[in-house]
Amino acid sequence: MQISHQKISGWGNYPQIQANVATPDTLEELQQYIISQPSIITRGNGKSYGDASLGSHVVSTSRFKKLISFDSENGIVECESGMLLAELLPIIVPEGWFFQVTPGIKNITIGGAIASDVHGKNHPGKACFSSHLLSFKLMQADGQMITCSRTENTDVFWQSCGGMGWSGVITSARIQLMRISSTRMNQRTIRCENLEQLFKAFSENESSAYAAAWVDTTSKGKSFGRGALHLADHQTGTQALNWPRKKAFTIPAFAPEWLLNSLTIRVFNELIYRRNKSQDKIVEMDAFFYPLDVLNHWNRMYGRRGLVQYQFCLPENQAFEGMQKILNHISRSSETPFLSVLKRHGDRPPEAINSFPIKGYSLALDFPRTKGICAFAKELDEMVWSFNGKIYLTKDACSKPKMGRVDPHGFSPKFSSALRERIS
Ligand SMILES: Cc1cc2nc3c(=O)[nH]c(=O)nc-3n(C[C@H](O)[C@H](O)[C@H](O)COP(=O)(O)OP(=O)(O)OC[C@H]3O[C@@H](n4cnc5c(N)ncnc54)[C@H](O)[C@@H]3O)c2cc1C
The missing domain is CATH 3.30.43 (Uridine Diphospho-n-acetylenolpyruvylglucosamine Reductase; domain 2)
Incomplete structure (x- = not known):
């Protein structure tokens, strides 16, 4: 070792x-x-x-990377917890299978996907990663290994999904995959002139399998909260399936910190808005699900100071009012998020006690890290809390765990x- x-x-x-x-x-x-x-x-x-x-x-x-079994008839994969989604894709896709739930990045481990109980752009239909997890093996504080599933060590199973690694080390997992017959997606972009239109577009397009919106958090006045909703469904087909082994570009060095300031961020958001015209097109799954993976180390654009992502979720009945107030608060502050993504979430399975999404909407905001960002995150925490919302702990660098509504006291102190x- x-x-x-x-x-x-x-x-x-x-x-x-x-x-x-x-x-x-x-x-x-x-x-x-x-x-x-x-x-x-x-x-x-x-x-x-x-x-x-x-x-x-x-x-x-990182050395627990063995594929234990793949039942390509029934779409059940079992692997060690250090395998990346990116390492499984070239194995499962050619056999006509894909993850039921995937986050917007493929370079994460299966253990990380379980411990954060990740969600994708299809939460209303498919909930979180845990909903398709059959079982996992967990090494606990005393070094003993247990198997957790819906029928064995059930409490530990649900505590660990979204439990941020506090219940032990997940060493392997069995996952149910989803059938696909094409690696292409039918994608529709709906450009929206303000936040109200964005929310309307989400609710008018509930039948799409996938939905996520980019939001321009720098826009003001009539175009406050403008953005673009991206909807998609899997195509069906009969051609052979392949997962492309594309080379990603690498950002070779940290950018100077002045590069991202409120002016350049505003210009960048204006350009994205203009580029995102309402249209229908066919895109490859890799481009739809993992758009940011085309740039290795894109986090270097924020310079050495880094970035803080703040993702919060508000219940449906307060989501619009809450988002408006929170975005207003941000636009009056000196902190300017570079990139912001809005998602709709469905019901939370009652047993998934530690999963982040609640029925409503979440917004993920990428802030350049400034001296004041953690104090500002605390101001946002108070607003999120007052709207009965919560934050996503896997993105957090400033807030207290209680903001994720996960009880740290219920876990072993070892982890x-x-x-x-x-x-x-
Ligand atoms: C560009 C980008 C896009 C993203 N998009 C999304 C998204 O759309 N939806 C979403 O839900 N998340 C998203 N994420 C967050 C990411 O999916 C999660 O943070 C995920 O948990 C990272 O996995 P990892 O293997 O890197 O884990 P790490 O970052 O190493 O760890 C994350 C947590 O999991 C625990 N953990 C890791 N492995 C194990 C294990 N074997 N046993 C027990 N605990 C373990 C760690 O202790 C830690 O608490 C995104 C992240 C990035 C960078």
């Missing part, structure tokens, strides 16, 4: 901490490490934005991240 002392961070590059990172090769090594350390946190591929996978002692699953330690 390799153990190294290194500086690590999440995707937001903030915060950065010095950590002992242990990378076990076997379950026995993992067990020894868990038993020997008073406090550890698991790290998958470090693509959570904030400090969910940061701690003084980190255990990496603790910087996020969890912000409890008091």
Whole structure:
């Protein structure tokens, strides 16, 4: 087992901490490490934005990458928890299968997908990753391994889905996939002149399998909250299926910090608005589901200071009023989000107690990290709380875990991240 002392961070590059990172090769090594350390946190591929996978002692699953089985008749895959979605796609897609739920990035691990209980652009129809998870194996604080499913260790199963790694180390999982017969999507873009139109467009297009909107949070007056809703459905077809092995461009270095300021962000949003004309087109799945993956290290555009993503969800009956007030508050402040994404969410399965989405709408805001951003996030927290909303802990770098409405006290004290330690 390799153990190294290194500086690590999440995707937001903030915060950065010095950590002992242990990378076990076997379950026995993992067990020894868990038993020997008073406090550890698991790290998958470090693509959570904030400090969910940061701690003084980190255990990496990067060597747990074995495909255990793939039943291509029934679309059931079992693999170790360090496998990336990107590593599974070239195996499952040619056999006519895809993930029922996928986030907007494919370079995340299966363990990370479970621990954050990730959602996609189809939450009203398919809920979160946990809804299609058949079982997983978990190594607990005493080093013992248990299997968790809807019939075995059920409480731990649901506690771990969205439990941010606080229940133990997930070592492998079995997942039910979804049938596809084409790698193409029918995509419709609806450009909307303001926030009201965006909400209307969401509710008038509930039959689309996928929906997510880009929002221009810098627009004011009549075009306040303008944006573009992207809808999509899978095409059907009879041609052979392939997952493209495309090369992504890499942003080679950190951009200077002045590059993203309120003026350039406004110009950038204006350009996106003009580009997003209402239209129908056919796009490849890779481009639809993972548009940001075409640029490796796009987080470097924010410079060395990094970025803080703040994603919150408000219940349906308060979502429009809440979003309006929160966006107004942001536009009066000195903090300007670069990119913002609005999603609609459906009912939360009652047993998925730690999943982020609640029936309503969520907005994800990418803020360049400034000196005042955490104080500002606390102002947003108060507003979100007053609208009975919550935040997504896997994006968080500033708020208290209670904002995610996940109870940290219910978990073993052994598994603790910087996020969890912000409890008091
Ligand atoms: C560009 C981008 C787009 C994104 N889009 C979405 C989206 O659309 N929807 C969405 O839901 N999320 C989205 N995310 C967030 C991302 O999907 C989650 O943060 C995911 O958990 C990251 O997985 P990871 O393997 O990198 O985990 P890490 O970042 O390493 O860890 C995330 C959490 O999972 C825990 N964990 C990881 N592996 C294990 C394990 N084996 N056992 C126990 N706990 C574990 C960690 O302790 C930590 O709490 C996006 C992130 C990026 C960068």
